[in-house]
Amino acid sequence: MPWLRSSPQCLSLSPGQRECERTAFSFYCAVRQQLPVWLLEEMRSMEVFCWDNGSPRAFLPSEALLYAIVHDHRDYARYLLNRFSVSALRAPSCSFCCCPGSGAPHLNVAVRYNRVAVLSMVMEALKDCDGPPGKRGEYLDGCGGCVHAADAGKTAVQLAVELSHPDCLLQLLVHGARPDGLEVALQRLESCVVSERQAAQRCLDFLLLFLSKPPPLPWLRDEPQRWQGVLGDSVFSWLCGLAPSPLLLQALRCLAQSGSHCITSLPDFLQPEIHFRLL
Template sequence: MPWVLSSQMEHLSSSPSQRQCEQSAFSFYCAVREQLPVWLLEDMRTMEVFCWEDGHPRAFLPSKALLYALVHDHQDYARYLLHRYSVSALRASRCSFCCCRSSDAPHLSVAVRYNRLSILRMIVETLRDCEVQSEWQDYLERCGGCSHVADSGKTAVQLAVELSRPDCLLLLLIHGAQADCLDAALQRLVSCDPMERPHAQRCLDFLLLFMPKPLAQQRLQQEPQHWQSLLGNEVFSWLCGQAPPPLLLQSLRCLARSGPDQISALPNFLQPHCWQ
């Protein structure tokens, strides 16, 4: 448990062997935090670091090391782990607080929560290289987190919307994640801090680019004037099923599917917000 101070570990551990495992894991966590070289971290992980599972010390898996790399944005180490172990580095590991597995897709959730865009790109590219396409698309739709953590039951897309992470969201959508949380994006737009509103607006814009078709939103119909002012008349009418999508929106929907850099590279007057 790297987030527990070493002075507190003996109160949480029941045996000398378990305390030793926790201390070695904590030392490894600190080494990743200090951005030590990859070769040194791998030597530590394979020869010195253990975790405690089912009453026995176990080898410290690459999947847990990748979580540490995500938390501290150690991009070189994340790149090595994904290149060396491929999708096996993305397997869920046991939660430190309970007996269940920590998550079906913990790495996606951690990447989004900490806004680690570079490592998230490495992860989705690793998934894309899977031989079976349905497997990596299914991985993108899995929910992260045990029942006692904040991300429980949320997909990476849902988390990106709730935290206003537009760049992470676009990357996930381009690689096949479903744009299925429009209602959450609308709620976020009206409830977020004014400083975060541009990011929340951009998340909504990206969802609109990847939605297969608009669904009538009761929220919009309850306060039509308010939502018209936020979304613009054309987008509002389209979402309510009263008009076709704006021409610029249709064009950007085609462009967005060709790669994340295509949208970001557009001049400001062609960015998604200008269809409003």
């Protein structure tokens, strides 16, 4: 956040810069307190300011959306996305990040904080955008965020796999994000503690649903007994290129293409993570 940046310049801020930091922090606190949307918009447009390129300016919708995601203010996120559409997903200005042009971090922030409901709203906004399909794919598969941040160089899918956030991962995959991160998912599943295993298993299962062809993973064959125990014989053979994908996996893959609700609404005995282990 802008008031948390640490640099020698902070020691000699002008009165205008200090006032911008004060109002920016008040806006951050107002979103955190889940104040009504009309009040937050009044503050954003008239009362709070960022210091940008030597002068104060009002907060952009994309900057306000970051606050709404962090604090899970769903009503405010919904308003910003409905009112400003994809412009609310543009990269924040340099006052929010020390690296100009670092990309829009909204997807990564939503995944990191596991904001499934807000992420779904973002996906719907992207689906309705008028831009070419390639642009939408670039956004979904982009590595958003400052190069100094913990998420630097990671797509939202990769981050969801790393953090074992399966509901976020399913939202991204259903809406067209590239199913990257299979190697991380396998390693995460094998190394995680028992309490995290179910979430890690679901992440792996969802990646398998959206992989039309598995990437080459020659190291699986080096320890067949170890990985067969983790994956089951059928999935192991498919990932090693020794057999076609299991029929149940093919059927669930077709179902998954219709939307996340088609998978999450399945009865327990048909949930992917149960069957993939038994294949």
